[in-house]
Amino acid sequence: MSEPVILINGQPATTLSVADRGLQYGDGLFETIPFRHGKLEYLDAHIERLLRGCNRLQIDFTDLALLQHELVTLCAQTAEDAVIKIMITRGSGGRGYKPPLDALPQRIIASHPLPDYPTHYSEGVTVQLCSIRLSSNPLLAGIKHLNRLEQVLARNEWSTDAIAEGLMLDYQDRLVEGTMSNLFLVKDEHLLTPNLNESGIEGIMRQRVIELASVLNMPTEITTLNMDDLYQADEVFLTNSLINIWPVTALSGTNKTWSHGTITQRLQKALSTTDN
Amino acid sequence: MSEPVILINGQPATTLSVADRGLQYGDGLFETIPFRHGKLEYLDAHIERLLRGCNRLQIDFTDLALLQHELVTLCAQTAEDAVIKIMITRGSGGRGYKPPLDALPQRIIASHPLPDYPTHYSEGVTVQLCSIRLSSNPLLAGIKHLNRLEQVLARNEWSTDAIAEGLMLDYQDRLVEGTMSNLFLVKDEHLLTPNLNESGIEGIMRQRVIELASVLNMPTEITTLNMDDLYQADEVFLTNSLINIWPVTALSGTNKTWSHGTITQRLQKALSTTDN
Known part of the structure; x- marks a missing residue:
């Protein structure tokens, strides 16, 4: 290196x-x-x-x-x-x-x-739910500032490479994002992603996926999501600028699994064929 | 300098x-x-x-x-x-x-x-209420970590030397502390200070004052406080390691004033005569 x-x-x-x-x-x-x-x-x-x-x-x-x-x-x-x-x-x-x-x-x-995750993009990843929560502050939400202790402590909750990312809730039990990525759910062919008005970072790839979904005529909602929504989702994926789109295929510590579904695949394909 | x-x-x-x-x-x-x-x-x-x-x-x-x-x-x-x-x-x-x-x-x-505030200790200070709030995270509360953007933004809300400190609320409208100090109220000869389980820094001088109050047989409560408590307080003061104890005599933008009262003076005197 x-x-x-x-x-x-x-x-x-x-x-x-x-x-x-x-x-x-x-x-x-x-x-x-x-x-x-x-x-x-x-x-x-x-x-x-x-x-x-x-x-x-x-x-x-x-x-x-x-x-x-x-x-x-x-x-x-x-x-x-x-x-x-x-x-x-x-x-x-x-x-x-x-x-x-x-x-x-x-x-x-x-x-x-550049970190290399050869199979995450195609085969999907296992995530875990972090016990550490994101605090809410609209003034600091969305932007990528240097106060990142919550992410550091959350990322420190697991050591095994078998878990690729941790999902984070806020103190109102709302799903916000991963420690280093944004979260999308697919439910009944609708794309859902948490609103980031109170916490979280507005990822560049998150925005790009929202734009691609619009081009592909996928109904998209920026909304409030919780663990029930996650469990009931048909597909789950994560985004950031480095990883692009990672399908989520399992939630560690539970029996819950998701397939690398067609909506996620369509967005991956659309992204890879789009000039940026 | x-x-x-x-x-x-x-x-x-x-x-x-x-x-x-x-x-x-x-x-x-x-x-x-x-x-x-x-x-x-x-x-x-x-x-x-x-x-x-x-x-x-x-x-x-x-x-x-x-x-x-x-x-x-x-x-x-x-x-x-x-x-x-x-x-x-x-x-x-x-x-x-x-x-x-x-x-x-x-x-x-x-x-x-060492910063020098020649008259604050004896004559008291004017504070203002900050519009920026403290987010709640029990995991980060109490300790003096390096994620201090909320304090930076709060302190940036005023420029005049006529205001010595800003008071900060959390998102549940609880009074927590000043941008760089802890807050005490006196009501009916009881000493009251916010609990810092969800936000704020546990100041060394705050702890020292709590100990002194015990020695002086002043009833002390570490509790939840809000703006009504502030308004109804008989005396108000701020503490930190550098300023020791500053009486608060006015809330900027309001008619509210407090005197430099006897309880505050007793604590100041006790502190100055105590070997540390």
């Missing part, structure tokens, strides 16, 4: 000031973007979400052209397929939690090896 | 790996401890909370003796009164959110100038 190539504000570097508020408070945002076949997939959508997050956190990030230039530089040094991670932090300074007026947002971009 | 002195794992340094999970996910904890008159105040209590946080986040921090030695080293370089901030992160590595089994926790300690 090759070492990651990292650029901080355009310069090769591996370290950041400990005064940076990204470290001090998780005061920043990130994106993980696959670089495959020489292309950053759905880059525009990732950048759009990043800017939406900056806006929500009132981070005055104005160096978009520089960031895009640096992404080109980084990708030019990236020989093979990779994951490009972008972090934008608010920068250093301020008295305690109060963000300084003159904060200088930091741009950190790094290329990492 | 002198530059902060920083030790990372005992070595003078100013930067940390961008791969550190403290930055990537807020995967760590912190403490801020006043160093006054040559002494780290309530050090044992801070260390105890730090270890409780490590335990809760399953961070395998075993270098306590090293940390304590490094604190001595840092304080020896600190000529005047200061704030010592400790951060313990889980370290680098892991595949995504999953913490690596061999993570090497990082010890970051830094001295900063």
